[in-house]
Amino acid sequence: xxxVVGRRIAVGIPVIIGVTAIIFFVLRVLPGNxxxxxxxxxxxTPAERQNIINEFGLNKPVLAQFGSFVWDSLRGNFGDSFSxxxxxxxxxxxxxLPTVELTAxxxxxxxxxxxxxxxxxxxxxxxxxxxxIRAVTLLGSSMPIIVTGPLLILLLSxxxxxxxxxxxxxxxxxxxxxxxxxxxACGVIVRLVRGSMLEVKNQEFVTALRAKGTxxxxxxxxxxxxxxxxxAVTLLGVQLGGLLAGAVVTETVFARQGLGSLLVNGINNKDYPMVxxxxxxxxxxxxxxNIVVDICYSVLDPRVRARLTG
Amino acid sequence: MxxxxxxxxxxxxxxxxxxxxxxxxxxxFYLLLLAGWAVAPSVFAGGDPTGVNPLAALTGPSAGNLFGxxxxxxxxxxxxxxxxxxxxxxxxxxxxxxGLAGSLIGIVGGYVGGWLDLLVMRLxxxxxxxxxxxxxxxxxxxxxxxxxxxIFAIAISSVPAFARVLRGQAVQVRxxxxxxxxxxxxxxxxxxxxxHVLPNCLAPAMELTSVYVGVAIVIAASLSxxxxxxxxxxxxWGTLIQSGQxxxxxxxxxxxFPGIAxxxxxxxxxxxxxxxxxxxEPARG
Numbered sequence: 330x331x332x333v334v335g336r337r338i339a340v341g342i343p344v345i346i347g348v349t350a351i352i353f354f355v356l357r358v359l360p361g362n363x364x365x366x367x368x369x370x371x372x373x374t375p376a377e378r379q380n381i382i383n384e385f386g387l388n389k390p391v392l393a394q395f396g397s398f399v400w401d402s403l404r405g406n407f408g409d410s411f412s413x414x415x416x417x418x419x420x421x422x423x424x425x426l427p428t429v430e431l432t433a434x435x436x437x438x439x440x441x442x443x444x445x446x447x448x449x450x451x452x453x454x455x456x457x458x459x460x461x462i463r464a465v466t467l468l469g470s471s472m473p474i475i476v477t478g479p480l481l482i483l484l485l486s487x488x489x490x491x492x493x494x495x496x497x498x499x500x501x502x503x504x505x506x507x508x509x510x511x512x513x514a515c516g517v518i519v520r521l522v523r524g525s526m527l528e529v530k531n532q533e534f535v536t537a538l539r540a541k542g543t544x545x546x547x548x549x550x551x552x553x554x555x556x557x558x559x560x561a562v563t564l565l566g567v568q569l570g571g572l573l574a575g576a577v578v579t580e581t582v583f584a585r586q587g588l589g590s591l592l593v594n595g596i597n598n599k600d601y602p603m604v605x606x607x608x609x610x611x612x613x614x615x616x617x618x619n620i621v622v623d624i625c626y627s628v629l630d631p632r633v634r635a636r637l638t639g
Numbered sequence: 640m641x642x643x644x645x646x647x648x649x650x651x652x653x654x655x656x657x658x659x660x661x662x663x664x665x666x667x668f669y670l671l672l673l674a675g676w677a678v679a680p681s682v683f684a685g686g687d688p689t690g691v692n693p694l695a696a697l698t699g700p701s702a703g704n705l706f707g708x709x710x711x712x713x714x715x716x717x718x719x720x721x722x723x724x725x726x727x728x729x730x731x732x733x734x735x736x737x738g739l740a741g742s743l744i745g746i747v748g749g750y751v752g753g754w755l756d757l758l759v760m761r762l763x764x765x766x767x768x769x770x771x772x773x774x775x776x777x778x779x780x781x782x783x784x785x786x787x788x789x790i791f792a793i794a795i796s797s798v799p800a801f802a803r804v805l806r807g808q809a810v811q812v813r814x815x816x817x818x819x820x821x822x823x824x825x826x827x828x829x830x831x832x833x834x835h836v837l838p839n840c841l842a843p844a845m846e847l848t849s850v851y852v853g854v855a856i857v858i859a860a861s862l863s864x865x866x867x868x869x870x871x872x873x874x875x876w877g878t879l880i881q882s883g884q885x886x887x888x889x890x891x892x893x894x895x896f897p898g899i900a901x902x903x904x905x906x907x908x909x910x911x912x913x914x915x916x917x918x919x920e921p922a923r924g
Binding site: 344347471476482483486571574578597599604616 | 761762764765766767768769770771772773776777778779780781853857860861864865866867877880881883884887888891894895898899901902905906909
């Protein structure tokens with residue numbers, strides 16, 4: 330167990346450092362003078378420009394800037410915003426909660442819809458219900474959030490008045506955005522759960538269980554479903570990346586507060602410290618959660634546990 | 640197919656085949672239609688997509704205006720037709736560019752192995768840690784908003800997926816007997832990669848390409864929706880969806896029809912991708 334954890338973390342750390350380097354250098358090497366961005370084109374004296382250069386550490390060589398960026402980020406300091414000149418982390422901290430809520434709730438919905446519909450689809454294999462579930466999930470995973478969002482608003486806010494269309498203050502306002510994310514993400518999980526349940530169903534150990542008189546419900550729940558869940562959990566971890574990126578778009582569609590609007594504003598204002606901090610935090614969250622998923626995976630599946638520790 | 644399959648199962652298989660052929664035909668027809676729109680928009684649009692006409696603003700779908708009009712009285716249908724070219728340009732060029740780069744990185748890494756492969760794998764890991772849209776966003780943030788920069792940004796975001804799949808395929812091809820055979824004949828490594836490894840990696844590359852064109856079009860539409868799209872593209876599907884959102888309660892057609900256009904493009908791409916995989920599978924096994 331602890332060896333698995335250690336090994337996954339040892340692989341994860343260089344990846345996070347590499348991602349940091351990619352983000353930092355893309356934003357730093359590409360054209361544009363930071364001083365002009367910070368002053369927003371207002372006329373400045375050379376002395377003022379020199380002050381800004383000193384304040385943001387722009388006089389140091391790029392590699393040294395990168396080094397201090399990594400070092401400061403580790404201690405939670407992601408630099409000062411180019412537009413407000415305040416530490417970006419304080420603004421991020423204010424806006425992080427709505428995004429975390431949205432992503433977490435979307436993840437729960439994705440898991441519930443994905444596994445639930447997948448199981449129903451496998452149990453009703455070959456029926457109209459199975460075909461309908463497959464058609465709807467294919468449609469859901471082909472439909473981008475900028476399309477699903479307005480459609481859900483049209484159907485569930487304006488046609489049938491169930492959920493509010495926009496906002497980010499109450500739980501009911503969380504439902505539609507999370508649902509549009511989940512509809513997009515659950516398709517592959519439905520297909521995977523359905524496929525692996527149907528595959529496991531025909532394996533010899535199931536015949537053996539039947540022969541030994543195990544009840545049908547126990548076979549499906551304890552043996553077939555459990556085997557099908559293992560790959561589904563991994564896929565959920567992978568889908569999280571899509572959910573986090575999708576949250577940026579979803580927040581805009583539903584006019585919600587959160588990191589999405591902060592990121593879009595940051596890009597529009599060329600506020601690179603803000604952009605690199607948000608992207609880095611999202612990427613790190615994604616990597617860390619996938620490490621956790623990998624560890625869960627090894628707990629769920631004794632075969633993987635044996636391979637990783639052996 | 641399993642030898643023990645009953646005749647009923649065989650018939651069902653055949654029926655499914657013909658149904659999937661209908662799907663394929665529809666997908667190809669739709670993509671040809673889009674290509675027609677992109678090549679000769681003036682032939683299909685039957686009007687100017689930028690002609691403002693306040694008297695005809697916000698009219699619903701009708702015989703005169705198939706998909707209705709927007710808040711400025713422009714025909715949604717004409718805007719869709721003219722928006723097909725930038726959408727396809729981004730979809731096709733960014734996928735070709737990113738797919739080519741990613742495939743080369745993956746194949747060379749997977750075939751050559753050793754430290755090069757290790758380097759390729761770590762690079763893929765890092766890029767995959769940034770979900771597609773975010774990876775594109777970093778470049779969008781740093782570059783001026785032009786169509787070619789958007790194509791470049793989306794191309795980069797497709798590199799890791801191609802590199803990972805093609806690396807896997809190259810590793811698998813390398814272990815096959817005929818590669819040993821051509822290696823002992825003394826062919827140069829470059830020649831082996833070009834003549835023997837590459838052709839055996841074409842099927843997954845083509846499958847991924849057909850899926851990624853749709854993905855790239857979705858990323859481009861999402862960027863426009865966020866207001867981060869190229870400024871010079873005027874009738875733009877994503878911008879259209881975004882501008883219709885404020886009118887979704889009554890004048891739903893502004894957002895819904897461009898949304899359908901984007902979704903159908905994604906579905907058509909994945910149907911064709913599935914067919915490519917099915918067609919290539921027997922050869923692989």
